[in-house]
Amino acid sequence: MKKTILIFTLVFILTLLVGAILFNYVITGEIIDTAPDREFDYQWTKAICDGNKCRDYNVTCKDGKVLDMVPITGEVIFDENWIDPREINDSLCER
Secondary structure: OHHHHHHHHHHHHHHHHHHHHHHHHHHOOHHHHHOOOOOOOEEEEEEEEEOOEEEEEEEEEEOOEEEEEEEOOOOEEOOOOOOOOOOOOOOOOOO
């Protein structure tokens, strides 16, 4: 009886994992990548900082150029001695 419950539980968990992987594959990017009439190449978020003040933006790109930048958060203000630890990359549409 315990073996049957254990096997059923393992099959159920395995089914959930396979389903989640397939569902994630179907909804993440495939529709956008195969759409022939899309207005943009890709979108992504980027935190843009000026000194110790930063704001996240949704950046929309096509052919390596910015089509649109929409702020998605309010401004975050760090300590005055804060230094941005990221590598500086001024290109907003470089993958």
